[in-house]
Amino acid sequence: MAELATLARPYAVALYDLATEDHEVDTWRAGLEVLAQVVDEPGVRELVESPSRSAKEKAERLYTLLEDWLPSAARNLMTVLAGVGRLGLLPEICSQFAGLQAADAQATDVTVISASELDGGQVDALRQAMQRRIRGSVEMNVETDSSLLGGALIRFGDTVLDASVRGRLERMREALSRA
Known part of the structure; x- marks a missing residue:
């Protein structure tokens, strides 16, 4: 089962990025659910897993089944998956x-401790960067600590990103003491 998840992950992430960019996450999710249900049907499952049928033939038969619904982007997805023999991954990709989508809906608490006061533009830029990194929405808490000397310390979940001057100086001191 882990192998299916590993194989499906890049497709799911790429589709989610595309859907988010186009503001069509709900549309894509509904479409993927339809595709996953169709591929799980016994007759279609046989077609998808049949070694005697070409990738093109498999894709064409699925196009015929779904022609009323199938937008060009979903058609492209099916062509790609059929070409690499992975149409059977559709249920896992959908999952x-x-x-x-669920992870994106939950906000992650991010604490930014800066050496100096951040203006609104800097906070917005940090928020956008963290949303890309976390792949979800964030709830920003901004604090100031002049002992950092410069830069910032960013905490979220169990991760700490230390981009402060104080942190760099401490790492440099440790490296020099080991040498």
């Missing part, structure tokens, strides 16, 4: 896509 992971749904997981990405």
Whole structure:
């Protein structure tokens, strides 16, 4: 089962990125659910897993089944998956896509401790950068600590990103003491 998840993850992430960029996450999710259900049907499952049928033939038959619904982007997805023999991953791709959507809906608490006061533009830029890194929405808490000397310390979950001057000086001191 882990192998299916590993194989499906890049497709789910790429689709989620595309859907987010186009502001069509709900549309894609509904479409993926339809595709996943169709691929799980016994007759279609046989077609998808049949070694005697070409990738093109498999994709064409699925296009015929779904022609009323199938937008060009979904058609492209099916062509790619059929070409690499991975149409059977559609249910797992759908599941992971749904997981990405759910994770995106939950805000992650991010604490930014800066050496100096940040203006609104800097906070917005940090928020956008953290949303890309976390792949979800963030709740920003901004604090000031002049003992950092410069830069910032960013905490979220169990991760700490130390981009402060004080942190760099401490790491340099440790490296020099080991040498």
